[in-house]
Each structure stands twice: as structure tokens, then as C-alpha cells.
Amino acid sequence: MTLTLYAHRLSQPCRAVEILLRELGVDYDWQEIDFAGGETRQPWFAREINPMQTVPALAVSDPAGASGTFVLGESHAIMRYLCRTADSEVAPHWYPERDAAARAARIDQWMAWHHNNVRRHDMFHHIMNLHRTLPMLKYEIQDTLLRPLQAGLNAGLARLEAHLERPTRQETPAMLCGHEQPTLADLTIACELYQIVAVGYRFHRYPRVASWLNTLAARPHFRDISADIRDQGRIIHDESGGYLELEQAFA
The missing domain is CATH 3.40.30.10 (Glutaredoxin)
Structure with a gap:
């Protein structure tokens, strides 16, 4: 094939x-x-x-x-x-295969949750528009588009933080479904959140989410495939002119 x-x-x-x-x-x-x-x-x-x-x-x-x-x-x-x-x-x-239906269902649950609680609040294309637009419009994009999306994403991040607070015996941060090995749910949501981390946003209010995301981002294939988004994020960060509330949005 x-x-x-x-x-x-x-x-x-x-x-x-x-x-x-x-x-x-x-x-x-x-x-x-x-x-x-x-x-x-x-x-x-x-x-x-x-x-x-x-x-x-x-x-x-x-x-x-x-x-x-x-x-x-x-x-x-x-x-x-x-x-x-x-x-x-x-x-x-x-x-997992059919013999682990309950575990697969848990993964499916988080992948379904992803659509309305993380992807729905995707900020990246608006950040790109802010980066490319005239200075006089930058604050308008920040106020009317980015802040509402940040508010929605904060709710999703709070839910993730609460879930990751559950007790675990693992030394490394637990993945969403309670195992050391990430699943499709972790990969799906992490790729979504990494977009804005690449620009320079930091999840100060959500340390467990930040640790979980860092663990996934350190995997070699994740790091390699994400090189282009890191480069684009660096350009936006360096040329943002202070319009993006990188430290405050999720603090």
C-alpha cells in the first residue's frame, strides 16, 4: 500500500x-x-x-x-x-483495539470534547491577521476577536487543569486518559494548543496543562513536525509590537 x-x-x-x-x-x-x-x-x-x-x-x-x-x-x-x-x-x-473498548471510549470522549472546547476557540488565524494588518486595526482585532476567543479557551483550559489534577502514581505528568503513553486525544488537543504557545502565550494559570503540553512537545516527532509553526510563531512574536497580551491572557 x-x-x-x-x-x-x-x-x-x-x-x-x-x-x-x-x-x-x-x-x-x-x-x-x-x-x-x-x-x-x-x-x-x-x-x-x-x-x-x-x-x-x-x-x-x-x-x-x-x-x-x-x-x-x-x-x-x-x-x-x-x-x-x-x-x-x-x-x-x-x-486500543476492541478488547479495550472502555479505554477507546475515553479517548473518543476527549476527542469529541476537543471540538467545542479547544478548537472552537482557535486564535491563530486571527493572530495572523493582527500580525499583517495596519497598526490602527490591531487593537480592534485584539478587543473584538482575540479576547472573546481567549475567554472561551480559558474555560477549556480550566477543565483540562482540573482533570490533570487527579491523583496519579506516575512521576511524569499523566496523559489525559491516565497513562504515561499519550493517546490520540492527547495528540489532537496538544497540536491545537501548541499553535498559540509557539507565538509566545504562556499558561501561567494552568501549570499542569503547561507541563502536560511540554511533555508532548518534547517528543521527537512532535518537535520535528512543529518546526514550521515555531518559526511562524517566532516571526509573529518578534513583530507583534506589544499588541498581543502574551503574559496576561492565561495568567
Whole structure:
């Protein structure tokens, strides 16, 4: 089988899928898609790759041509598929088999929670707009767009902090589902939060969340795949002119 990942590394869900591919040791071809420039809306992409017109998208083809090409969109669906099909001994740690249905359900719970409590409050594209806009508009973007998103994300971070406060016998920070080994839930939410950490925001009010995120970000594949977002975040941070409330937003 040949796997092709259509993605962009400034996209949180795309990074989550690519990190998982590397964690599982699965070979894949990389095809960068300029989603910000509208490439996902081109007729060829909707027709041949993903009719949902989003990234990531994974194409799985049989070199012999016996079964054609299977294309899948949506990062959560892709990651579950990879864990079910990859010939990897670590795949059950990321998402367990049927004989561990309760543990899988717990992972599913946090992945579902992610949409309305973390991803819903994504600030990064507004931060990009603030970075590129005229100085006279920067405070308006901060007041009308970023602060409401920060308020929503603070609620999600508080929930994560409370969950991570539960007793544990582990010396290292526990992952969301109570084990040392991260799961798809950890990877999904961590990629989302890492976007704004790369810009320079710090979770002073949520030390357990910060420790948990640092643990994931230190994993080699996470670190490597996140290089582009760190570079972009550094540029925004250095040129923000003090408009971003990096120290106060989550303090």
C-alpha cells in the first residue's frame, strides 16, 4: 500500500496526523496543499482528493491496482484508521483495539470534547491577521476577536487543569486518559494548543496543562513536525509590537 498525506504543517489537524504517522513508523508521501490560498477549493482537489475540501486528507492506494485508491478526510477519522490498520506494536497505545473498548471510549470522549472546547476557540488565524494588518486595526482585532476567543479557551483550559489534577502514581505528568503513553486525544488537543504557545502565550494559570503540553512537545516527532509553526510563531512574536497580551491572557 502507498499512503499520501495531503496537508500543510501550519494546520493543527494536519500536524496531528503526520506526527502519528511517524510515531507508528508508517511510510508516507507528503503533498503540501496551500489551504490558505484556496487550493482545497480547486476542482481537482474536490474531485480527486477530498470532496469536503479540507486538509488533512489521506489517500491509500494499492500499487497493483487491485483495490483502487481509498481516500479519507477528517483528522480524527484518519488517525483512528491508521491505528486500526498500521502494522505497528505501538498503535494500540494510541488507540486500543476492541478488547479495550472502555479505554477507546475515553479517548473518543476527549476527542469529541476537543471540538467545542479547544478548537472552537482557535486564535491563530486571527493572530495572523493582527500580525499583517495596519497598526490602527490591531487593537480592534485584539478587543473584538482575540479576547472573546481567549475567554472561551480559558474555560477549556480550566477543565483540562482540573482533570490533570487527579491523583496519579506516575512521576511524569499523566496523559489525559491516565497513562504515561499519550493517546490520540492527547495528540489532537496538544497540536491545537501548541499553535498559540509557539507565538509566545504562556499558561501561567494552568501549570499542569503547561507541563502536560511540554511533555508532548518534547517528543521527537512532535518537535520535528512543529518546526514550521515555531518559526511562524517566532516571526509573529518578534513583530507583534506589544499588541498581543502574551503574559496576561492565561495568567
